[in-house]
Structure formats: structure tokens, C-alpha cells
Amino acid sequence: MNNLVFGKYIPIDSLIHRIDPRAKLIGLFLMIAAVFIPKSWIVFGVIALFIAIGLILAKIGIKMIVQSFKPMIMMMIFLLVINSLTIKTGEVLFTIGTFEIYSDAIFNTLFVIVRLLLMISITTLLTATTKPLDLTMGIEWMLKPLQILHFPTHEVAMMVSIALRFIPTIIEETIRIMNAQKSRGVDFENGKLGEKITAILALIVPLFSVAFERAYELADAMEARGYVPGAERTRYHVLKFEFLDFLFIIICAAILAFSIASRFYL
């Protein structure tokens, strides 16, 4: 449970941590676009270099990035197999039995894999350096134009932030209940199907009852503090764009521009 790296916030202080969440969100979109446009290895290298600088500035270890790639390995293998079966252009690189593997299949797969890895690195960089609550504030700000269509951005943002806020709590609760049931002889890893179902039940039933209890308590606590859905609210922390944030967006935009230009000139 604790090995979940993707999307985990690393509570330290760094230059990247201090950038405004809205700037980081805009940067994320610009960078992802930049990753999907080029067809040249040089451009990928430049983008990777910038991401690496970002990771170093954010003090994120290479170990964590490698770990966040792990869930993708199966998908990469799947992609390689499918591409080898379907793409029949380019030169024949080698043969397995009577089956021929073409160069384009390999290169196409590599392209997609590199794009995916770059994208995961960018997203990890965002989530590792931005508190989930700041992220929701950023998303709420980006959804603001939808208010014209009477979309309840505030309520949605509140729901998302509550959900995010309670993920660690629920994980903690899960670990606690799992420990309690392990002490009573439940084996969550091994066992026959019947035993496994009982093991899951022994976890799910208490977890739900705790979650509902918490939900009622939270609703009461919010009402007691005067929360009214839909009412006009002010913020305790007001987000403010500063020089660093503009600089960050400009760098990201420059990378996107470079990657678009590469399609014409490289």
C-alpha cells in the first residue's frame, strides 16, 4: 500500500514546490503537448533534459521515478507484441522462427514508450511537488470559465478536495483494519478462494462502516462551522502569480514552441 509512488506528494521544500499550482498545471499541459508533437530523437532528448533538471530541482530521487515506471512495463510489452504483429514496413531486423520483425515496429514502439515515460515523469513531477489541496485549487481556477454555464465549480472542487483529503485517512484505516484481522489469523496474501473472500469481507465491511461514520461526522462538523453549499466564499490562502511562476510558464511554452518548430525544420 505504501509503495504507491504514482501521484504521491513528497513533503519537502524546493524551488519546484514553491511554484504556483496553476502555473504548474499550465506547464503540465504545455509539456504534454510538447511530448506528443515531435518525431525526432533530438527533441525528445532536449525535453528529457529539461524534465531531468526539474526533477533535480525538486529533489526527487531517480529511484522514485524508476518505481513510477514499473506499472507500465506490462503495457510496454503488450504494445511491443501488438506492433510486431501489425506493422510490416521498413527492413526486416530479425526473425523468430518464421515470424519476421520489422524495424518500423520496433521504432514505433520505442517512440510511444519514450513519450509515455516522459509523460509519466512530468506528471510525477507535478504530483510529487504539489499538495493535493493546492492542485484542486488550481483545477478549480482552470474550471472558472465554466461558471458561465452554471457549472458548480466550487462544490465540485470541494468534493474533490474532500476526497483527496481522505485518501490517506482511508489508507491508514485500511492498514489498521488489515492489521487487526491479520492478528486474528486472516491471511490476505495466500489461501483458497473461499478464504480470500472472507478475508476481503473482513476488510470491506469494517472499512465501509468507518467511512460512513466519518462522512456523517464531517458533514456535521462542516455545518457546525457554517458551510452552506453554493454560498459565496472567500479563501484563506489566495493564490498569486509571481515572477517565478511566469518564468516557469515561459520555459514550458518555449519547449512547446521548440517541439512544434522541430516538425518543420528538423
Add this chain to the structure above:
Amino acid sequence: MAIRFKSLSYIYDKDMPYAHKALDNIDLEIKEGIITAIIGETGSGKSTLVEHLNALLLPSEGSLEILDYNLVANQKIKFLKPLRKDVGLVFQFSEYQLFEETVIKDVAFGPLNFGFSLEEAIARAKEALKLVKIDESLFETSPLELSGGQKRRVAIAGILACDPKIIVLDEPTAGLDPKGAKEIINLFVSLNRQSHKTIIIVSHDNEMVYNCCEETVVLSHGQIKYHGPTLDLFADEKILKEYDLLEPQIVTFKNLLAKKGIKVSKQARTIEMIAKEVAGQVKR
């Protein structure tokens, strides 16, 4: 010796930038057949220590002997079930582990997992429920419908029914009313007196610790600061001050008596015992 920690350390999120050493080079021997208290401020490592006793956490460094089982850092273990049967762990807010349709089924759940036959498990469950004073009329109701105090007692029965040799309680009385708390503590004291079970209680309640626990371990920042007879610990004002421990009211009362020239023996740990000694002196 029931339990022996040998230079054991535990590190949360090892290899991460925010790694945290929760237990730091613990050397500790817990005696068989007595009640030992573990006290210390929140975050001192009490719960981490307790989770090792059921191999829910494994030592990062050092080792741990429990009865005949030996847990060594970086070694796989094969005796999880027998260890967990022999060491019963009652968690903080243990009522949240209840999940079966009926009270009796929930209490029999542990024994069934540890390989008792259905009849034997039910018999054990009934016996355990009797011990915690749950009325027979409640055996077939849903555990989720009981009151908070009853739930706690059913959860404790679920551990007792497994017939553990060592019972470990993590804040067993947190959130209970004073009467319910007293009943639960009395239950474990009598279990210790009658069947000589080794009992470990993690607690913030120094009054209870002073009253019931023979030995006390003081944890602070993952290190053991004191281990010895409870009566010696609370008689030592210097240690109490150093680790910011609350003096039990009975100790305060004894100190006030001493100031007025009435000497009470160190062994007097309850109001009744003090009253007896004072009465003896007044008669003379």
C-alpha cells in the same frame, strides 16, 4: 523471559527522503506472567513496538524473540499463524474490526482461522463472551448494532477466544466511560492473577498503570528511557519531571501525607491500601 528485543530499530519509509526512525536500538526484556505497561507521549513509538509483537512490522535492524519465535531483520518468517495465535493483539479502537453477521460468529472467527474445529471455536467464543460479560441474549445480534462499550468487549472476546499466551493491549480503554474502562482493566488483571497470562498494556492512563502494572517501560522518541518496577518509577520525582510524566493522584496523596508526617509504605498503590495503613498508625 516472554519477549526479548535485541538492538531492534524500525525505520518507516526507508530509502525515501522523509524516512523516519520510529524505534531506535531497542533492548528490552519483558517478563513472563506479569503485567507490563508501556507509556510515552504520542508518537514515541509505542504502537510501532507493539506491531512487532505480531510480525505486522518486521525489524529494520536487530532482532526480536517472542516465546520460541525469532524475528530477525531481513529474514523471511514462516510461523506467522502460530505466532499470531500465541500473541493476541487488541488494537486501539478494536471495535472497528467487527464484521460478521452475529456476535458469536465474529468472536469465533479468530479461533476458526487458527484451526480450531467449528464446535470448539463456538465453545471458546461462548466462554470468552462470558468473560467479558456479554449477555447470552446478544449472541445472535449483529455486532454493528451494539453500543460502543459492548463492541469493544466483543472485540476483546475475539482475541481471548484464540487462547493467546501473551495478550497485548493498545490503549484498551480509550474512549470508554470510566465504569466500562474499569471493568475491562479488572478483567485483564484477573486474567493475569488466575491464569498467569503475560499482559502488555500500552496506555496514557498513569493512574491505571500505577494501580495494576508491575513493571513499566517509558518510551520517548523511539528509545527506552526507563524499564523497571512501576512503583519505583512513580516514586522518582526526577524521572517523572524529565520525561514529563503525570504523577498519579495516589502518589500525590502519599506525598502530601508524608509532608504531614504520616509515612505510607511504597507498596500501597490503592486508596484502600493507604487507608488501611493510615488507620493502623492512627490507632497507635
